Amino acid sequence: MPQPDTEQPDLWAGRFLEYRERLLALARRNLNPFLARRVSPEDVVQDTLSAACGKIDFFENKPEIPVYFKLRLLLFQTVAALERRHLQCRKRDACKEVEVTEDGDCSAARLNWNRFADTVTGPLTRLDRLDRYALLQKALGSLSENDRQILELRHFDGMSNSECAEVLHIDPKAASIRHVRALQRLQKQLTEFTEFRP
Known part of the structure; x- marks a missing residue:
């Protein structure tokens, strides 16, 4: 009887760890603020990687699907x-728990949006951080689902155009064009809402 390959899970565990930082960023962006009072993004990633190590067959089947996409799916299932x-x-309602912070809302997701706001509003804007966040949310709300999706994948999941194309089932060139046009439309909305100029 052939002996099980005990090194195989260790090899996969090593591969999974290569994606830890990207998974952390994904967890921070998708963690419900109420849930974040009890569970950290690190907890989510740990549970995801633990589940991945128990599903080696899932990763060995359909090798044409990138490992990160499968880990991404497991992370969403974990959340x-x-x-x-x-x-x-x-039990005790997590929605009624209140976390005291210095500035009211310091969620990782909000901080990510603030950083993104910094990159698109430029140094000439007079809006402070909270106003930039509200402005960006308003501008994003005016975009199509396709535009918001490509911006999130590129700027928060840290995906390349080719990886976005895999997720969205479109050609890499189309993903690149979609990303550029989404940024252009976002800048146009920001121009209409504020004194911002590209």
């Missing part, structure tokens, strides 16, 4: 399971 466990239980 969903944590939300069911913490936000839909009858």
